Amino acid sequence: MNDPQEFVDAAQNEVPVRGFMHRPPDAGGDCLVLTHGAGSNCNSPLLVALADTFCASGLIVLRCDLPFRQLRPHGPPSRGSAERDQEGLRAAIVSMRRQTSGRVFLGGHSYGGRQATMLAASQPGLVDRLLLLSYPLHPPQRPSELRTEHFPRLQTPTMFVHGTRDGFGSIEELVAALTLVPARTELLPVAGAGHELVTKRNREDVSKRVVEAFRLFTYDAEA
Numbered sequence: 001m002n003d004p005q006e007f008v009d010a011a012q013n014e015v016p017v018r019g020f021m022h023r024p025p026d027a028g029g030d031c032l033v034l035t036h037g038a039g040s041n042c043n044s045p046l047l048v049a050l051a052d053t054f055c056a057s058g059l060i061v062l063r064c065d066l067p068f069r070q071l072r073p074h075g076p077p078s079r080g081s082a083e084r085d086q087e088g089l090r091a092a093i094v095s096m097r098r099q100t101s102g103r104v105f106l107g108g109h110s111y112g113g114r115q116a117t118m119l120a121a122s123q124p125g126l127v128d129r130l131l132l133l134s135y136p137l138h139p140p141q142r143p144s145e146l147r148t149e150h151f152p153r154l155q156t157p158t159m160f161v162h163g164t165r166d167g168f169g170s171i172e173e174l175v176a177a178l179t180l181v182p183a184r185t186e187l188l189p190v191a192g193a194g195h196e197l198v199t200k201r202n203r204e205d206v207s208k209r210v211v212e213a214f215r216l217f218t219y220d221a222e223a
Contacts, residue, residue: 004051007062009095015088017095019064022055029102030218031060032131033092037110038076041069046109046133046198053207057215060100064092066112077111085112086119093127105218107131110168110195114147121153129218130158131210134195137169137177151180159186159217161210163193188213 004020019042032054036044042063051061067088068077077085089106096104106127108116113132120130138145158181162174169177171189178185190197190206198206 004055004063007064009091011091011095014091014094015067015084016070017062017064017088017092018070019062019092020051022051022061022063024055024058024060026058029060029100030058030105031062031096031100031102032105032107033089033096033127034061034063034131035066035089035092035108035112035116036063036069037108037112037134040109041065041073044109045203046196049198049203049207050107050133050210053211054214057211059105060096060102062092062096064088066115082115082118085115086122089116089119090123090126103128103218105129105131105214107133109133109197110136117154117158118150120156120158121150124155127156129214130156131214132158132160133210134162134166134168134197135160135174136195137173140167143169143173146177148177148180151177152182154181155183157184157217159188159214161188161190161197161213163190163195163197165192165194168195186213186217 004022007019007021009017036042042065047063051063054061066085068081104127106116113135
């Protein structure tokens with residue numbers, strides 16, 4: 001088990017970056033910025049489990065709070081906060097690039113993953129890979145309200161991890177949506193999982209599966 005350290009970077013003219021850094025003793029230089037969904041924070045069980053497992057595999061991991069969560073400890077993001085939340089992710093990426101010469105990956109759960117895709121679509125080349133956990137394809141029971149308008153501009157290789165019982169989009173709906181993405185994509189279904197992906201029973205297994213699959217994805221020469 002690694003010992004994450006509190007991390008703060010409030011560089012001038014940037015949105016503050018706040019979270020926890022997991023740094024392995026034998027880090028190879030690559031880094032993953034990982035953020036949370038609309039109803040959570042960077043201490044969610046999913047993010048902590050993934051950060052621990054990724055760190056054990058050799059990656060530096062920063063799990064960080066989005067700007068909306070820095071402003072209020074509870075509740076969903078307010079209307080109009082998406083742009084600032086994306087700026088917060090950009091600031092986290094810039095901060096990590098100051099600390100490592102390796103590749104920088106960006107990951108997020110639900111709302112955090114959606115903001116990550118929108119940022120990457122608007123700034124190609126900003127990060128090397130994306131890891132999307134339970135991408136909120138549409139609001140529950142409203143399948144016509146797809147959140148894919150930026151997918152055709154997404155040029156970053158992206159791995160999606162999605163539960164087979166996720167109310168924000170079925171596996172079939174997600175497979176169809178991925179045809180809109182011009183970059184390479186990969187989908188890792190998690191059988192029986194809902195939107196939160198992890199339970200007390202599957203937490204360790206899900207983390208290992210995600211880390212193994214994503215590391216193969218990042219080192220695939222064809223990616």
